[in-house]
Amino acid sequence: MTQLATREFINGLPKAELHLHLEGTLEPELKLALAQKNGIDIGQSTIAEIRASYQFDSLASFLAVYYPAMDVLQTEDDFYHLAFTYLQKAHQENVRYAELFFDPQAHMARGIAFETVVNGFHRACTDAHAFNLDAHLIMCFLRDLSAESARQLLAIAKPYQTKILGIGLDSDEHHNPPLKFLREYGEAVAQGYRITMHADIDQVDAIQHIQQALEIIRVERLDHGTNIVENPDLVDWVAQLRIGLTACPLSNRLVADDMQDQEILQLMDHNVKVSINSDDPAYFGGYINDNYAAIAVKNGLTIEQIVQFAKNSFETAWISDAQKQVYLAEIDTYVADYFKK
Numbered sequence: 001m002t003q004l005a006t007r008e009f010i011n012g013l014p015k016a017e018l019h020l021h022l023e024g025t026l027e028p029e030l031k032l033a034l035a036q037k038n039g040i041d042i043g044q045s046t047i048a049e050i051r052a053s054y055q056f057d058s059l060a061s062f063l064a065v066y067y068p069a070m071d072v073l074q075t076e077d078d079f080y081h082l083a084f085t086y087l088q089k090a091h092q093e094n095v096r097y098a099e100l101f102f103d104p105q106a107h108m109a110r111g112i113a114f115e116t117v118v119n120g121f122h123r124a125c126t127d128a129h130a131f132n133l134d135a136h137l138i139m140c141f142l143r144d145l146s147a148e149s150a151r152q153l154l155a156i157a158k159p160y161q162t163k164i165l166g167i168g169l170d171s172d173e174h175h176n177p178p179l180k181f182l183r184e185y186g187e188a189v190a191q192g193y194r195i196t197m198h199a200d201i202d203q204v205d206a207i208q209h210i211q212q213a214l215e216i217i218r219v220e221r222l223d224h225g226t227n228i229v230e231n232p233d234l235v236d237w238v239a240q241l242r243i244g245l246t247a248c249p250l251s252n253r254l255v256a257d258d259m260q261d262q263e264i265l266q267l268m269d270h271n272v273k274v275s276i277n278s279d280d281p282a283y284f285g286g287y288i289n290d291n292y293a294a295i296a297v298k299n300g301l302t303i304e305q306i307v308q309f310a311k312n313s314f315e316t317a318w319i320s321d322a323q324k325q326v327y328l329a330e331i332d333t334y335v336a337d338y339f340k341k
């Protein structure tokens with residue numbers, strides 16, 4: 001197990017994806033095809049021009065490119081196509097289980113009905129059962145919109161609740177602390193949703209935001225959240241409560257200049273349940289196996305370390321203990337077979 005993890009080992013390893021924005025899987029090719037089909041002017045007319053527009057060095061500059069691109073998604077089939085294309089790719093990368101973020105408010109603000117979005121995404125999750133990939137949806141509140149808007153979203157989602165597993169919080173964290181949504185999170189828990197939220201990298205008041213999320217709102221996971229290493233008491237807390245942190249090395253590198261690999265490995269050393277995920281792969285240069293490989297290659301990680309990330313992903317997924325045992329056994333079988341080769 002002290003053997004270094006190769007790309008081949010990473011590719012075949014069963015894993016869960018817990019931090020992926022479906023809208024962040026919109027590849028330039030699909031963006032252009034949907035723009036042409038739906039007669040939407042996106043300001044670029046070639047793949048090269050689209051790629052050239054991906055200039056960002058912060059969360060805010062990324063979001064300024066990310067939201068306008070969503071205009072090309074118009075029909076239920078468009079949402080289905082986007083999600084199903086991602087799920088096929090995830091299956092090829094041996095993702096066995098996925099919990100996927102989506103941003104209904106960003107679509108409703110441009111006149112797309114909630115049901116168009118949720119039905120398209122959910123149908124894709126259902127169809128992924130054909131290749132034995134279990135996928136679920138996490139509905140995000142946009143934190144730069146009002147708490148009232150989040151409350152309205154919860155009400156609109158109520159008839160579709162069987163299609164949504166959990167609630168997340170994303171978009172621009174600046175001046176938008178977790179406590180802004182205290183009541184809405186309380187309501188979400190009362191309605192039976194699982195809860196998580198973003199704690200993006202190096203945000204103003206990062207530690208206070210993480211404290212609010214963990215100690216007051218009591219989220220079950222934290223998305224990113226690696227700034228927690230600045231506070232050893234909080235690190236102990238998440239380790240003891242086995243709260244998952246969903247790290248995304250490649251997106252960290254683009255919005256924060258650094259993969260945060262030292263922080264991720266430090267958390268692992270403290271027995272924190274940190275996992276590796278892909279965030280917005282169409283924008284940040286790689287899907288889940290690219291993220292595993294990026295941190296593995298840079299740090300010379302062993303098979304044992306990589307296996308621990310994959311085990312953490314299942315252990316912090318919103319599934320029963322029995323389901324966790326099934327996936328963990330799959331990993332053990334994969335590793336045993338790998339060494340027999």
Ligand code: ADE
Nearest residue numbers: 021170171198200279280
């Ligand atoms: N929306 C899509 N990706 C995001 C991220 N990494 N942080 C906050 N909001 C997002």
Ligand code: ZN
Nearest residue numbers: 019021223279
């Ligand atoms: Zn994210």
